[in-house]
């Protein structure tokens with residue numbers, strides 16, 4: 317599991333550790349890791365032209381000490397000081413005694429233009445609001461230069477705790493972060509500014525529950541349901557799909573396609589697209605009448621392509637088994653019924669649907685995805701999967717939010733969400749909890765999207781078709 321902690325948590329851990337260590341020791345650990353990462357990125361350190369962008373805080377201090385280390389290895393290092401009177405004193409002394417020079421911000425243009433590598437030490441976790449004008453001007457100089465950009469702790473201009481980007485921010489090729497990931501390094505839009513992230517261990521002891529976590533291959537493999545020798549179809553889980561309409565039969569077919577690849581023992585379908593479903597998947601059990609009369613089901617998926625059939629949604633929500641609500645179902649579900657359910661509920665909105673549920677603009681959801689997903693989970697007492705290029709999953713009762721690391725732009729294709737809802741529903745029916753079902757589903761779905769596309773457009777059917785291979789890869 318990859319984990320991220322909030323600024324407040326990092327600060328507390330730093331204070332505790334600093335109390336035990338000699339003055340400056342923590343910054344030396346950070347600077348050593350930073351210098352080593354820069355050295356790895358440069359073809360050679362000796363003779364390389366390195367420019368440090370140095371703000372007035374300790375983030376600038378890290379850059380100065382790391383720059384001093386590179387200067388001692390023969391790099392030509394120049395520090396651009398944003399606030400010469402408030403620059404980290406020890407860092408500046410170390411830089412000068414290593415033979416490097418410092419210039420004020422007015423002198424930045426020619427040195428940045430010739431740089432091989434720019435180290436961004438403008439601000440780290442102490443940054444507040446968008447970058448100030450001087451810093452923003454430096455960022456545009458960096459953008460125009462062809463230099464490699466390494467962000468110190470996080471790219472300046474991104475919000476560490478939320479992943480928001482308020483105005484200009486540094487676009488880094490790599491970010492060297494200290495102690496733990498910061499939430500912004502795992503969430504878009506900030507994530508897209510960070511480049512490849514390298515974590516430097518500085519010895520912090522952090523609380524076991526992070527603010528954010530990302531499943532890795534091995535975590536997913538451990539969570540995948542596996543049939544035992546005594547499993548019959550009921551023990552493996554029966555998933556019910558209440559989806560599709562005369563206008564949108566395809567949504568039903570795609571949700572069923574996802575469900576069949578999700579490890580359930582059987583899939584029941586209820587709705588007007590039974591002929592289309594059976595024509596594609598003869599193994600599905602189809603039922604006329606309301607979902608509640610369909611027989612034993614361990615988890616339901618309701619909503620994809622369901623049109624205005626509020627009665628089908630209400631019937632599903634009244635059943636005391638896990639229910640995943642997607643698409644039209646999110647619009648049709650009665651919020652008080654959602655809140656009153658005792659069995660797990662999973663909601664899977666995209667940003668527009670999330671905005672409608674919260675009564676805010678789509679833009680505010682897009683720019684503050686982490687707070688939006690947490691608010692939805694709290695307001696509807698449900699696990700919420702917020703779709704996007706980094707899909708987020710928030711637990712109903714608060715706690716770490718899971719961020720999906722396998723997203724792919726290829727998944728932004730019609731019907732791909734229907735496949736995801738069926739897949740997550742099947743995982744719920746196989747006994748996974750809401751957060752595990754949603755995050756494992758998103759992980760597999762992302763990998764399947766990449767595999768199906770592998771560089772060319774893929775359809776939602778292709779994504780569903782790639783799921784078995786992805787499942788085998790993860791398990792293998």
Ligand SMILES: NC(=O)C1=CN([C@@H]2O[C@H](COP(=O)(O)OP(=O)(O)OC[C@H]3O[C@@H](n4cnc5c(N)ncnc54)[C@H](OP(=O)(O)O)[C@@H]3O)[C@@H](O)[C@H]2O)[C@@H](O)CC1
Pocket residue numbers: 330334342343346371372373374375376378438439440441442443444445446447448451468469470494518
């Ligand atoms: N603590 C530790 O043990 C360790 C900490 N470490 C390092 O310290 C970093 C945190 O350092 P920090 O707390 O000094 O804050 P930092 O990120 O440098 O920024 C504050 C300065 O920036 C300024 N500023 C603020 N907003 C701004 C904006 N929008 N645009 C422009 N400027 C802005 C603000 O100015 P002011 O508001 O005071 O005028 C203030 O002077 C952390 O990320 C890690 O790199 C590592 O060495 C490991 C050990």
Ligand SMILES: [K+]
Pocket residue numbers: 375436437438439440467468469470471472
């Ligand atoms: K920075």
